[in-house]
Amino acid sequence: MPMKPQDSCSSSTMALRCSANYVVIVKSASYGVAQIAGSCAYTPGDCVADAMSAIPCTTDAVSCIFLATRKKLPQCSDKFNDYLHVEFDCVPLSMDDPAKEYNICQNGTDITSDYGIIKSPGYPTQFQTTTPECFRSIQVPSNKTIRLWLTDLYIGSTLGNCVNDHVYVVDSIQTYRHCFRVRYSYPYLCSSTIIIQYFVKSQLSIYRGMRMYYDIIDRPANDNCPNSNVTITTVRPTPDTTTTINQITTTVTPTYVLLGIASSTLSFQLCKGQSSTIQCPVNYGVVITTNIFGVTQSGLCEDHDATKHCVATTAPTFVCRQSCTYFYPGNRTIPSCGNKIATYQYVDYQCIPTKTELISPNTSCPLDGSKVPIQINRRGRFQSLNYPNLKRMNCTYRLKTDPGNIMNIYGLDVSLNGFVNDCKQNKITFIEDGESEGSDFCEQRSYSLLYSSCSNELDFRYIVNNEAAFLSFGVELYIESQARPSDWTCGKPVVTSPQTTIRTTPFTTPTAGVLVNESVMYARDEVESNICFGRSSSYSCPLGYTFMIIGAFYGVKKQASNQCEFVQGDCTQEALATITQCRNDVPNCYLSYLTRRRLAYCSDNYADYLHLTSQCVPSKSVENITNVRTYDICDTNSSIASMNGIISSPNFPSYQQTANEC
Numbered sequence: 001m002p003m004k005p006q007d008s009c010s011s012s013t014m015a016l017r018c019s020a021n022y023v024v025i026v027k028s029a030s031y032g033v034a035q036i037a038g039s040c041a042y043t044p045g046d047c048v049a050d051a052m053s054a055i056p057c058t059t060d061a062v063s064c065i066f067l068a069t070r071k072k073l074p075q076c077s078d079k080f081n082d083y084l085h086v087e088f089d090c091v092p093l094s095m096d097d098p099a100k101e102y103n104i105c106q107n108g109t110d111i112t113s114d115y116g117i118i119k120s121p122g123y124p125t126q127f128q129t130t131t132p133e134c135f136r137s138i139q140v141p142s143n144k145t146i147r148l149w150l151t152d153l154y155i156g157s158t159l160g161n162c163v164n165d166h167v168y169v170v171d172s173i174q175t176y177r178h179c180f181r182v183r184y185s186y187p188y189l190c191s192s193t194i195i196i197q198y199f200v201k202s203q204l205s206i207y208r209g210m211r212m213y214y215d216i217i218d219r220p221a222n223d224n225c226p227n228s229n230v231t232i233t234t235v236r237p238t239p240d241t242t243t244t245i246n247q248i249t250t251t252v253t254p255t256y257v258l259l260g261i262a263s264s265t266l267s268f269q270l271c272k273g274q275s276s277t278i279q280c281p282v283n284y285g286v287v288i289t290t291n292i293f294g295v296t297q298s299g300l301c302e303d304h305d306a307t308k309h310c311v312a313t314t315a316p317t318f319v320c321r322q323s324c325t326y327f328y329p330g331n332r333t334i335p336s337c338g339n340k341i342a343t344y345q346y347v348d349y350q351c352i353p354t355k356t357e358l359i360s361p362n363t364s365c366p367l368d369g370s371k372v373p374i375q376i377n378r379r380g381r382f383q384s385l386n387y388p389n390l391k392r393m394n395c396t397y398r399l400k401t402d403p404g405n406i407m408n409i410y411g412l413d414v415s416l417n418g419f420v421n422d423c424k425q426n427k428i429t430f431i432e433d434g435e436s437e438g439s440d441f442c443e444q445r446s447y448s449l450l451y452s453s454c455s456n457e458l459d460f461r462y463i464v465n466n467e468a469a470f471l472s473f474g475v476e477l478y479i480e481s482q483a484r485p486s487d488w489t490c491g492k493p494v495v496t497s498p499q500t501t502i503r504t505t506p507f508t509t510p511t512a513g514v515l516v517n518e519s520v521m522y523a524r525d526e527v528e529s530n531i532c533f534g535r536s537s538s539y540s541c542p543l544g545y546t547f548m549i550i551g552a553f554y555g556v557k558k559q560a561s562n563q564c565e566f567v568q569g570d571c572t573q574e575a576l577a578t579i580t581q582c583r584n585d586v587p588n589c590y591l592s593y594l595t596r597r598r599l600a601y602c603s604d605n606y607a608d609y610l611h612l613t614s615q616c617v618p619s620k621s622v623e624n625i626t627n628v629r630t631y632d633i634c635d636t637n638s639s640i641a642s643m644n645g646i647i648s649s650p651n652f653p654s655y656q657q658t659a660n661e662c
Contacts, residue, residue, distance in 0.1 A: 001215075005087045007032075009040035010070040010080065013643070017063040018090035024057045024064045025149050026088045027185040031071055031081035042085040047076035047339055051084060058183060060093060060152070067643060072526045075335030080525065089185060091149045091213045092117065104198045104210065105134035112139055114216045120198055120209035124152070127207045133199040138214060140192050145219045148194070150184040152211040156202025157471075164471065167210055168197040173275060173327040177319065188329065206661065256351070257281050261379055262408070262480055263351040265289060270345045271301035272330025279323045280351035285447040286320040287410060290348035295337040304346040310337035311346075319446045320349075352410050352447065352478055356381045359479070365395040371459065376401040379480045381412075388473035390416070390426070390464055397460040399453075401481040407453040410478040414444040418470035421577045425466040428475055431459040437595050440578065450477070452604060455484075521628040522644055524616035526550065531610045532564035536592035539582075541616035544628070547589045549614050552576040554597050554607035566611045571602035575610060585619060585653070618646060634662035 001022075008014035010031075016024045029051040032042050042048070054071075057064035068084035095101050100116035111118070118136065122128040140146050148169065156165035162179035169176040171191040178184060198210055256263045267290075268276045278286050294309040296302045302309070312334045332342040359380030361372060374382070374397050385391055401407055409430065416426035423442035430451045431438035438461070441450055462475065521544060531537050541547045552575040555566050566572070575597075582589035593610040621627045629645040631638060640647070650656045 001089045001091060003088055003090055005042070005085060007041040007083050007085050008068040009083055010068055012068055013065060014068045014084060014086065015063060015065045016057065016086065016088050020062060021093050022062060022090040023060050023093050023151055024062075024088055025091050025151060025183055025185050026052070026055050026057055026064075026086060028052065028087045029055050030085045031073055032083050032085050033073060033076045033079045034082040040083040042083070045339075047073070047079070047335070048085070048333070049073045049075045049081075049335055051086075054084070055086065057088075058181070069523075070525065072528070074528065075339075078528065089149065091151050093151070102136065104136055104196065105130060107135055110137050110139055116214060118196065118210075118212040118214070120200075120211075122209060123211055124208035127203070127205075127209050129200050129203055130198060133197055135195055135197040138194045138196070138216075140194065140216055142192060143219055144216045146189050146194055146214055146216050148186040148189060148212065148214045150178060150182060150186070150210070151213050152208065153178055153180075153182045153184075154206070154208040155179060155200050155210065156204070156207065165200045165202050166197070168195075170195040170197065174325050254281065254351075257284070260353060260356065262353065262410070262478075265348050265350055267346065267348045268326075269301075269304050270326060270328035270347075271343070272328060275325055275327040276347075277323065277325045278320060278349060282322075283353060283355040284351040285322055285354045285412070286324065287350045287352050287447045287449055288316040288320060288347065289350060289449055290346070291316050292346040293332050293334055293342035294344050294346060295334055295340045296343045299343060301344050304344065309343075310334065310340070312337065312342075316446070321447070350449075352480075353379065353381075354412055354447075354478065356478065358383060360384070360397075365393055369396075371396045371398040373398045373400065374460075376407055376479050376481045379478070382475070382477040382479060384462060384464075384474035384476070386474065387476060388413075390467040390469060390472055390474055392467045393462060393464050395462045397462065398457065399460050399479065400457045403456050404484055405456050405481045406484045407456070407458070408449065408480050408482065409451045409453070410480075411441070411444040411448045411450045412476040412478055413473060414441050414450070414475050414477075415472045416464065416469060416475065417442040418472055419443060423577060426464045426469055426472070429459075429461040429463075431461065432598070433457065433459075435596075435598070437597070439598055454604060456481075521545075521618040521621075523618065526613055526615045528566075529612050529614065530565040531591060531593045531612070533593055533596060533606075533608060536590065536594070539589045539591070539614060541587035542622075543587060544618060544620050544622040545587050545616040546585050546619040547582060547587055547614060548617050549576065549579060549582050549589075549612055551613035552579055553611050554599055555609050555611055556599060556602045556605045557608045564609045566609070571599065571605070572611070573599040573602060573607070587616070618644070620646070634658055636662075 006014060006016060016026070018024055030042070030048040031051045033047040034040070035043065035045055054069055056066050071081050072078055073081055095117055100113055102111055102116055102118045103121060104118050105121050120128070138146060150167065153167060157163065157179035162177050166177055166179045169186060171189045171194055173190050176186060196212065200209070254263065270276060280286050290313065292304065292311050292313050294304055294311045296309050326345070326347060328345040330341065332345070333339055334342050356379055359374055359376065360382040361374070362385065364385065366372065372395060376399060385393060399407060414428065416428070417423065421443045423440045427440045427442040429438040429440050432454050438459070439451055444450065524541070524545070529537065539547050553572040554575045556571045558567060558569040558571070581591050597607045598604050599607055618628045621630070629642050631640050631645055631647045632650055633647050634650050650658065
């Protein structure tokens with residue numbers, strides 16, 4: 001079923017095809033810059049960047065046809081891709097033998113056949129919720145291994161940690177979690193037993209449920225799979241999810257547990273084929289503070305040294321609660337290191353208390369708007385009023401600890417905005433003295449270090465305007481006081497200079513230019529730009545286009561002497577959700593960076609610049625100049641056949657309700 005990889009030149013059509021009764025499942029997709037001039041096919045050594053988000057293969061059709069878009073690649077010195085490279089499988093949709101189609105909810109019955117399809121009850125037209133969770137196991141002989149595909153999933157839990165609706169696949173290395181709408185080719189699975197768990201609580205008429213296909217094949221001779229015979233158990237489908245694989249147990253109680261505080265920073269390093277289990281004590285949770293992949297010059301797995309190795313810091317790839325297992329298969333490509341394979345993975349983490357005493361007052365906000373004092377003597381747990389239910393509030397708490405100390409604030413649960421990280425209606429904000437704006441958070445459902453204070457006092461603002469946010473519960477924090485480190489570099493002073501003068505004169509939006517010598521409208525190339533602190537910038541697209549910001553982050557310069565622009569190695573923090581300007585359907589935009597932003601992920605230093613990725617995208621035809629086809633999403637009599645076009649709702653931009661889903 002693995003198919004020959006496909007390559008297409010940029011701006012050309014790519015077609016992925018399977019035979020009847022099979023469906024396309026994409027395993028990987030990459031934009032590529034060819035070493036050989038004029039080449040439109042991948043060769044080892046090409047500069048590549050991930051392109052999975054550009055693949056639209058989401059139906060049961062035997063073919064998937066789409067445009068291989070042209071894209072500027074920051075990972076490849078801002079060059080445009082020459083081609084799109086896709087690897088995919090053709091996977092069966094149904095079985096000739098009905099005995100090889102299994103119901104995921106026949107709990108306790110092992111699946112022992114060499115191949116088959118596993119479905120949820122009522123799939124796909126009679127969707128059903130599950131009570132309780134369903135699970136099946138597949139036994140794999142010692143000389144065999146299993147391949148698994150999630151060929152269709154459409155359930156609830158749009159984003160986040162998939163608590164209320166999910167599919168879990170558990171093997172001896174880790175747990176793979178999926179929810180909402182996904183098609184997925186699982187990586188190499190090691191265990192002699194695989195457990196599949198399925199749980200859905202949300203009910204919508206458009207949901208279909210789950211369908212999987214598996215087959216069992218001969219185990220490769222060079223297999224390097226650790227713990228293949230370890231006994232595995234189901235994973236608990238709650239926020240307290242734990243992975244009970246290869247746990248490290250000890251009878252000695254750690255000192256930090258006796259003191260009831262967070263552990264110091266712990267770490268481990270994985271070379272190719274190695275795994276490591278993190279196990280925190282009872283009533284403690286795992287906070288991953290650093291996840292680094294490193295490339296060494298020697299190609300050998302040397303001890304981690306960021307000053308000598310080319311390293312890339314990434315976000316954790318899965319949710320870790322009280323326990324979890326990391327495994328590095330040795331195949332992580334690092335674009336910023338010349339597309340070399342990482343020699344090792346390095347992880348820093350802490351174990352933090354999750355069930356300490358409450359320090360939050362169980363009272364409503366003062367009517368006079370005064371601040372509510374909260375004293376942090378050593379540690380404590382804050383819960384928003386009425387937790388785990390949202391309540392409309394606008395409160396400011398004054399957090400205070402002993403002089404000479406700082407406060408580390410960890411998120412146990414920050415669920416305020418329905419899984420959408422756009423902190424407008426509901427949010428929490430940490431504001432240091434002397435600052436007018438602070439650091440906002442509204443969605444952080446895994447344990448994490450949110451903020452470390454600069455001094456022993458700060459304002460903590462809690463705002464809820466929409467108490468009906470989807471699957472949102474409020475805020476639970478763990479706050480711990482510690483002596484201020486001698487080398488604590490919290491923020492940088494705001495420098496006033498002629499270069500950081502704030503504009504006082506009105507800004508006039510420039511008139512968009514008309515199109516010249518264009519017969520067809522296409523999305524323009526992505527553009528990278530930087531706005532230094534205290535500066536502003538204006539952007540303009542041709543008539544008929546809409547200016548869109550598709551990526552943004554704040555950055556702290558690695559070297560003070562660097563120019564005010566992104567350089568590899570700068571500390572950065574995502575900013576797209578914080579930008580409220582340039583959200584209108586117009587070709588022009590004016591954007592400024594006039595209020596210093598302190599970055600929690602960069603040791604609370606102030607950002608030197610705002611880095612943007614923007615694009616001009618067609619939005620309407622321009623009379624007598626050029627034309628772009630517009631399709632009505634509800635007009636099923638008009639098929640979408642052109643290479644580009646605009647899809648709009650009926651009567652857009654005037655709002656019109658629909659009788660049926662379009």
